[in-house]
Amino acid sequence: MARSMMEPREKVFTGWHMLAIMIAFFGVVISVNILMAWYATSTWSGLVVQNSYVASQEFNEKAAEARALTGSGIRTTVTADGQSVRYRLLAADGTPLAGVTRVHVDLRRPVESHEDLSFDLTPRGDGLYTATLAIKSGQWIADIDTTGVDETGTTRRLYREAVRLIVTGAQP
16 A cells, blocks of 8 residues: 555664664764873873872971971072073072082973983072983973082082973974
């Protein structure tokens, strides 16, 4: 029997409909996973420690030391490009910090460790310390430790800081 053009067609759920639903569902799930993975790797730089338990036990001691050093009034600036690192270290009165014997830098990536660098800076006068070395572009953490002789003649840490740097203009 022939059906007229005005009669409604019976709706049938076929295998093609199920296939379309499955492709749409898994397409959304996979797309969201890829998007979240991309955001996780491109925005959070993270911070890695060798032993989280030991780091947690040392936290209060390091925080107290950081507060004491920050309260000293020492002023610093750190800059880096693809060829060098420059560090200026001044006392609270704006003069170069006296008694400095060594400025050591551990330059590391926030998450990875295969590109880490460790070096001493050379004094250039007027509180400026520099090192010439090739540094790749991107985010770095500069952990700078300054040791020297204090007013009592004792060799000790004079200042320590960790600074996040963005190096541009170098090879990636």
